[in-house]
Amino acid sequence: MRCNYCEWRCELGAETYGKCRMYYADGSTVKERFPDMWSTYEVSRIESIPFYHVYPGSRCLTTGTSSCNFDCKYCSNAFIAKQDPAEMQHKMYRFTAQKLVDMAVRLGCTSIVFNVNEPTVSLPSLQELAREAAIAGIRMGCLTNGYSTPDATELLASIFSFFNISLKGLANEYNRTCIGIPSVEPILRTIRRLAERHHIEVTTPVVQGANDNELDEIARFIADIDPEIPWHVLRLLPEDEMKDAVYPNIEQINSALIGARTRLPYIYFHNFVGSEWVNTLCPECSAPAIERFSLGCGGDRLQRFLCANGKCPVCSHNIRILGEGTV
Amino acid sequence: MNQTEHKQTSLAIVDARDWQNQFDLRTGDKSEVRSPLVELMKEVLGKHHYPGDSGPDCNRWVTDTALDLIAGYQPQFAFLTYAGQYFASRMGPMNVPERQVMMTELFLEVERFIGESGFTPVIVGRGGVTPLEGVIDLSDLDGIGISTHWSARYAGLHEPSEADLKRLEADPNVERIVTRKEFLDLFVGASQDSLLLPEYLLVANRGYAFKALGCTARKPVMIPDATPHIPFFSSLGSADEITSIRSVVDRGLQLGRRVALIMLEGVGADDFHWPGTPCGNSREWFCFEPGDAQLLAITTGQHRIFEYPPGHLFYAGDSEKRDYPLSGYFKEIPAGTIGAEFSGRSIAVGNKSMSTHMVSGADLCVECFARNHYNQGTLGVIHRQDKV
Numbered sequence: 231m232r233c234n235y236c237e238w239r240c241e242l243g244a245e246t247y248g249k250c251r252m253y254y255a256d257g258s259t260v261k262e263r264f265p266d267m268w269s270t271y272e273v274s275r276i277e278s279i280p281f282y283h284v285y286p287g288s289r290c291l292t293t294g295t296s297s298c299n300f301d302c303k304y305c306s307n308a309f310i311a312k313q314d315p316a317e318m319q320h321k322m323y324r325f326t327a328q329k330l331v332d333m334a335v336r337l338g339c340t341s342i343v344f345n346v347n348e349p350t351v352s353l354p355s356l357q358e359l360a361r362e363a364a365i366a367g368i369r370m371g372c373l374t375n376g377y378s379t380p381d382a383t384e385l386l387a388s389i390f391s392f393f394n395i396s397l398k399g400l401a402n403e404y405n406r407t408c409i410g411i412p413s414v415e416p417i418l419r420t421i422r423r424l425a426e427r428h429h430i431e432v433t434t435p436v437v438q439g440a441n442d443n444e445l446d447e448i449a450r451f452i453a454d455i456d457p458e459i460p461w462h463v464l465r466l467l468p469e470d471e472m473k474d475a476v477y478p479n480i481e482q483i484n485s486a487l488i489g490a491r492t493r494l495p496y497i498y499f500h501n502f503v504g505s506e507w508v509n510t511l512c513p514e515c516s517a518p519a520i521e522r523f524s525l526g527c528g529g530d531r532l533q534r535f536l537c538a539n540g541k542c543p544v545c546s547h548n549i550r551i552l553g554e555g556t557v
Numbered sequence: 558m559n560q561t562e563h564k565q566t567s568l569a570i571v572d573a574r575d576w577q578n579q580f581d582l583r584t585g586d587k588s589e590v591r592s593p594l595v596e597l598m599k600e601v602l603g604k605h606h607y608p609g610d611s612g613p614d615c616n617r618w619v620t621d622t623a624l625d626l627i628a629g630y631q632p633q634f635a636f637l638t639y640a641g642q643y644f645a646s647r648m649g650p651m652n653v654p655e656r657q658v659m660m661t662e663l664f665l666e667v668e669r670f671i672g673e674s675g676f677t678p679v680i681v682g683r684g685g686v687t688p689l690e691g692v693i694d695l696s697d698l699d700g701i702g703i704s705t706h707w708s709a710r711y712a713g714l715h716e717p718s719e720a721d722l723k724r725l726e727a728d729p730n731v732e733r734i735v736t737r738k739e740f741l742d743l744f745v746g747a748s749q750d751s752l753l754l755p756e757y758l759l760v761a762n763r764g765y766a767f768k769a770l771g772c773t774a775r776k777p778v779m780i781p782d783a784t785p786h787i788p789f790f791s792s793l794g795s796a797d798e799i800t801s802i803r804s805v806v807d808r809g810l811q812l813g814r815r816v817a818l819i820m821l822e823g824v825g826a827d828d829f830h831w832p833g834t835p836c837g838n839s840r841e842w843f844c845f846e847p848g849d850a851q852l853l854a855i856t857t858g859q860h861r862i863f864e865y866p867p868g869h870l871f872y873a874g875d876s877e878k879r880d881y882p883l884s885g886y887f888k889e890i891p892a893g894t895i896g897a898e899f900s901g902r903s904i905a906v907g908n909k910s911m912s913t914h915m916v917s918g919a920d921l922c923v924e925c926f927a928r929n930h931y932n933q934g935t936l937g938v939i940h941r942q943d944k945v
């Protein structure tokens with residue numbers, strides 16, 4: 231039978247596990263090979279994921295499973311995402327959904343965020359986790375590559391209430407050679423659909439010389455959906471097969487964002503220590519509404535939350551935020 | 558005048574290759590201060606890009622950066638940490654000949670620094686590494702098990718159930734379960750020192766590491782071998798305990814010598830290439846891992862275990878607008894370090910990130926800024942500008 235979770239739509243069998251190697255067919259049912267197995271659990275601030283417009287300053291429990299359905303040449307988590315998941319299991323944690331949620335509550339977390347690998351490869355476990363989280367009043371968010379089928383996108387939307395979707399590039403050539411997928415269209419469809427249902431932020435890792443020429447076009451795509459979608463432009467430090475790539479030049483990438491900044495009020499350029507493009511400025515009067523400090527690589531933190539009730543402290547313009555911030 | 562009386566603002570300059578930014582170290586606010594030392598620091602950072610924790614030249618970076626800081630600032634005291642061999646040991650399997658080659662290269666790199674700088678060395682191996690034999694999984698406890706800051710041998714246990722304690726007592730790989738009071742008494746702490754201590758400190762057998770909240774998902778091949786003694790070498794005198802090293806350095810400085818305190822990460826007695834003597838690295842059953850508590854004991858001459866103890870709830874104080882955003886979990890500049898108390902000029906360079914500027918207290922500090930081995934660039938800190 232064919233898997234209907236991501237756009238690879240792999241043929242599955244009892245011992246045929248598909249591209250992600252995380253599912254098998256049990257009769258006419260797709261089942262997880264490694265349910266309730268998690269690669270990590272950690273306490274983080276929501277800004278470090280990154281989510282900049284979701285409950286600013288809140289504490290979340292981050293977790294993930296193993297494997298991925300992409301083959302990004304620059305993968306930063308290859309030691310989890312590209313390993314054979316069967317060989318990973320002895321390093322994993324076995325947690326029931328109840329246990330993970332209990333932990334989140336005890337650790338003072340207000341949300342659980344799936345941020346290590348692609349959630350589409352572990353949907354049944356995440357459905358169960360979402361059920362338990364809802365009972366405890368814990369919100370769920372995730373990072374995703376957006377390569378889900380329309381049905382799976384609806385499933386994702388039923389599990390998570392906030393998303394950071396990675397839009398790595400628009401050109402099919404780039405997506406083929408660098409990401410390993412034939413087309414970006416499913417991702418664009420997912421972004422459009424999830425933006426209708428939930429809070430989303432979009433992330434684009436910039437590989438200089440490969441996709442930095444597309445920044446204007448990506449900004450136009452986001453603006454056409456909703457110009458207030460926050461966009462994270464990451465200065466990527468390539469790993470894995472691209473480990474020896476030249477370090478991206480910060481000034482040059484920042485210059486390439488000049489046009490995009492006229493279309494999108496919430497553009498953030500970061501993933502390097504000391505970035506000064508991590509603050510939220512009021513789209514109306516440019517006053518600082520939320521100030522952050524960036525350490526790069528998952529180290530961003532809230533410095534000052536200045537927009538009580540989601541209003542600009544100077545002109546009272548509405549600042550898009552899901553939930554309240556820490557004041 | 559010492560640092561205690563000194564109120565000058567510490568500056569931080571980050572370098573992310575061809576791009577620099579400057580901050581107030583404490584507040585994280587952008588700084589526009591310009592001065593000859595700021596220019597010197599920017600020039601040194603711009604010239605010496607960190608090659609990465611796994612880069613073959615990451616120890617060479619320490620020497621080259623230090624030599625340039627010395628040339629520009631003429632300090633009398635230098636604090637250096639070389640960590641390339643520790644990262645290589647931790648991340649990948651290595652046979653004995655490979656390890657010998659690596660240690661020889663480290664030795665030559667340190668000798669190059671000594672030869673070119675003319676400093677009198679005080680060399681400390683912070684303890685060797687040992688193969689990871691197995692893990693003690695704390696994730697299934699009723700309580701919260703925490704292992705922090707790349708610690709292997711120690712973990713904190715918070716809010717355990719009776720069943721948790723029974724299980725751990727029966728675990729053959731758990732060497733010891735220590736109550737908060739026992740730990741406090743061991744280091745003669747006062748009641749206020751217990752605030753950050755876990756209810757129980759768990760101690761693993763040699764070769765075992767805890768698997769708990771705070772652990773990285775990357776499984777190490779080798780882990781620190783926290784042993785009762787670490788190797789020490791200096792022509793300035795001997796040090797029986799790590800808290801005695803400070804006085805050896807002070808003695809050299811008082812004699813007018815230019816002294817370099819050189820810390821070698823992941824180096825135990827077996828790998829130490831100098832005619833070293835054993836230096837006590839423990840108090841009764843507690844042996845220091847190569848963390849910041851060990852460094853502070855060395856640079857202050859006092860045990861400072863309670864400031865950031867193993868297994869503490871590291872996230873509890875992670876509130877909005879915390880001071881020192883570039884300084885890891887440090888919430889203030891530790892008092893009493895060599896650099897902070899020495900009236901002459903001092904520099905520090907290290908490639909074990911985010912703590913060199915705090916534990917050394919040196920006037921000018923440069924360290925790599927790698928997070929979980931992702932090479933973000935470098936951080937330069939200027940604590941003092943009044944000695945020029």
